[in-house]
Amino acid sequence: MNKEILVEGLTKTYNVTTNIQTVLDNVDLCIYKGELVALMGASGCGKTTLLKILSGMSEPTKGDVYLRGERVDYSSKKKRLSIRREIVSYIPQTYSLIDEKTIFENTIISVRKKEYKENYYEKVYDILEYLGLDNKAESFPPFLSSGEKQRVTIARALVDDKEIILADEPTGSLDEKNAQNVVWRLKSLAHEYGKTIIMATHDEEMANMCDRKIYMSYGKIKEEK
Amino acid sequence: MLGLIIREVVFSIRKNKILLFILMIQLLAVSIFFRVRDNISFSDDLSLPNGEECEEATYRIIDELVGPAESEFFSHSDAIMRLRVMNNMLKNQDNFSYLEIYDNPCVIISPLIKDEMLDLYESGDTEMNQMIYNGRVTNEVKCLWVDLEAVDYYRLKCQKGSFWDDGNNKSFLPIVLGSDYKDIFSIGDIVDGYSPFDGEIKYIVNGFLEKGAFCMYHGSVKNLDRYVVAPLIKLSNEKSDEENDAFQDRIYHLFKVNGVIISKDSLQRVDEVIKEICDECGITPASTVILESDTQNKVIEQKKEYMGNLLNLLIVSSLIFSIVSVLIFPHIYIGRNRQYFNILWDNGFSLLEVNAIVCITLSIPLILCVMICGKMLWLLIILLIVTCVELRVIN
Numbered sequence: 001m002n003k004e005i006l007v008e009g010l011t012k013t014y015n016v017t018t019n020i021q022t023v024l025d026n027v028d029l030c031i032y033k034g035e036l037v038a039l040m041g042a043s044g045c046g047k048t049t050l051l052k053i054l055s056g057m058s059e060p061t062k063g064d065v066y067l068r069g070e071r072v073d074y075s076s077k078k079k080r081l082s083i084r085r086e087i088v089s090y091i092p093q094t095y096s097l098i099d100e101k102t103i104f105e106n107t108i109i110s111v112r113k114k115e116y117k118e119n120y121y122e123k124v125y126d127i128l129e130y131l132g133l134d135n136k137a138e139s140f141p142p143f144l145s146s147g148e149k150q151r152v153t154i155a156r157a158l159v160d161d162k163e164i165i166l167a168d169e170p171t172g173s174l175d176e177k178n179a180q181n182v183v184w185r186l187k188s189l190a191h192e193y194g195k196t197i198i199m200a201t202h203d204e205e206m207a208n209m210c211d212r213k214i215y216m217s218y219g220k221i222k223e224e225k
Numbered sequence: 226m227l228g229l230i231i232r233e234v235v236f237s238i239r240k241n242k243i244l245l246f247i248l249m250i251q252l253l254a255v256s257i258f259f260r261v262r263d264n265i266s267f268s269d270d271l272s273l274p275n276g277e278e279c280e281e282a283t284y285r286i287i288d289e290l291v292g293p294a295e296s297e298f299f300s301h302s303d304a305i306m307r308l309r310v311m312n313n314m315l316k317n318q319d320n321f322s323y324l325e326i327y328d329n330p331c332v333i334i335s336p337l338i339k340d341e342m343l344d345l346y347e348s349g350d351t352e353m354n355q356m357i358y359n360g361r362v363t364n365e366v367k368c369l370w371v372d373l374e375a376v377d378y379y380r381l382k383c384q385k386g387s388f389w390d391d392g393n394n395k396s397f398l399p400i401v402l403g404s405d406y407k408d409i410f411s412i413g414d415i416v417d418g419y420s421p422f423d424g425e426i427k428y429i430v431n432g433f434l435e436k437g438a439f440c441m442y443h444g445s446v447k448n449l450d451r452y453v454v455a456p457l458i459k460l461s462n463e464k465s466d467e468e469n470d471a472f473q474d475r476i477y478h479l480f481k482v483n484g485v486i487i488s489k490d491s492l493q494r495v496d497e498v499i500k501e502i503c504d505e506c507g508i509t510p511a512s513t514v515i516l517e518s519d520t521q522n523k524v525i526e527q528k529k530e531y532m533g534n535l536l537n538l539l540i541v542s543s544l545i546f547s548i549v550s551v552l553i554f555p556h557i558y559i560g561r562n563r564q565y566f567n568i569l570w571d572n573g574f575s576l577l578e579v580n581a582i583v584c585i586t587l588s589i590p591l592i593l594c595v596m597i598c599g600k601m602l603w604l605l606i607i608l609l610i611v612t613c614v615e616l617r618v619i620n
Binding site: 081083084092098184 | 569571573
């Protein structure tokens with residue numbers, strides 16, 4: 001199996017006044033293609049920091065990250081941005097939807113790829129249909145359930161057709177039914193479309209639906225199941 | 226990124242339904258203002274003086290010498306003489322001024338005459354005004370026959386050359402041309418043509434009117450740019466006994482008694498005077514006087530123009546308001562929306578790009594606004610000045 005994400009000795013520290021705070025401590029990780037991995041741990045254990053480093057929003061203090069076999073160069077902002085532009089889709093904790101835009105418009109809000117000029121609308125509608133949102137395309141976010149809103153953010157991540165999806169607690173604000181629905185969609189994305197997905201969560205039940213669970217504690221990988 | 230910017234601009238305009246509503250209202254208002262402006266009409270009654278004394282008004286004389294009445298009148302051997310006496314009496318009245326003015330086409334022989342100058346251009350029958358006679362193009366063009374009193378009264382001025390004077394030679398009929406003729410003729414040109422009083426004739430171009438010269442004639446403003454202004458003078462012998470000349474004499478003298486009267490008297494009083502003159506001259510049925518009230522018409526025209534300009538101001542203001550509303554305000558929303566920043570940032574847009582998108586989506590409409598509104602503001606200022614001047618004139 002292809003090692004889609006490989007993390008070796010990743011360390012992230014912050015200088016808080018005179019104290020050095022270690023958020024990630026020598027993390028090693030390997031995620032394979034088509035896998036849905038749950039990143040578990042209590043709040044403040046470093047899940048979000050890890051995802052932010054993997055998506056290029058933040059740079060590590062030490063260690064290496066390999067995405068799709070290539071070592072990530074964190075030396076410049078431009079190179080870090082190219083991670084999110086080309087390889088990684090990031091789904092934030094909050095819905096990040098603009099209430100005044102329709103679901104369709106929210107989905108395509110950040111699209112800039114030229115290839116979407118051809119069959120552009122069909123592709124977007126296919127994605128919305130896949131996520132069960134096709135009949136909501138012209139609706140506005142305030143009229144959607146929280147589960148549907150989260151699925152819109154997933155749709156936005158899929159529109160760019162990137163191979164790796166990093167979801168930061170996508171089920172955090174959802175009820176059980178909606179949360180299960182979202183995880184089920186992510187799982188089918190991984191298995192049917194070969195997307196590699198890391199989902200940060202602290203919900204054991206949701207994590208059980210994933211292919212693998214990685215537990216983090218105080219910036220370290222504690223256990224993998 | 227350009228596509229994204231365009232998408233955002235279109236979105237922000239489309240999504241602001243209240244602003245779109247305002248725009249619709251404004252456009253509706255603008256179209257109503259336009260319609261009202263184009264149809265400002267004042268009742269004719271407004272121009273009728275009711276009292277015995279009124280401000281100086283203009284009255285029009287229309288003879289009733291048509292059909293059997295005409296035949297009966299001209300069966301008298303001294304008919305022309307009677308008309309001549311009537312003309313003299315009209316000119317020598319103490320209680321009113323009499324202006325000889327008559328709108329009737331004349332013929333100019335030239336291949337250079339434009340269709341707009343032809344008498345029937347407005348009715349679309351220009352082919353009736355143009356014919357080739359003896360291999361030469363004859364054109365029946367708009368012509369205003371006037372005496373110098375009428376020229377003075379209507380303040381007609383030449384931009385080049387001058388009007389004729391009473392001592393003009395009798396070989397050529399001096400004419401002053403509207404400004405549209407400038408490209409065709411020059412001062413001093415001798416132009417072949419026909420006049421209704423003299424038949425074949427040679428005109429001499431004495432001058433050109435100022436651009437936009439006009440006069441009130443039979444209740445409407447007549448723009449003289451395409452007109453020939455000719456003196457109501459008969460070059461040939463006025464006492465000719467030949468039948469053809471006699472007919473031309475009739476026309477000439479009828480023109481001379483169908484002018485306008487400037488008086489401070491009421492319609493009834495002027496009508497009485499005209500009837501007295503007609504009775505004295507033995508012209509029956511008596512001529513009829515119809516009130517035109519040029520002076521009042523001028524005021525009404527000024528008021529119309531003033532109202533029109535006021536409406537123009539409303540139109541321009543509405544458009545400025547609409548454009549500012551629709552183009553600027555929606556973009557403030559984009560600039561203030563943090564979610565928008567976050568989404569773009571999460572999807573690999575750099576801070577520079579995000580800022581550029583927001584700045585451009587804001588600045589494009591702003592630039593458009595400045596360009597359009599700047600032009601409109603300039604128009605607004607001009608309109609304001611014109612309106613103020615007109616208001617002062619009216620007052």
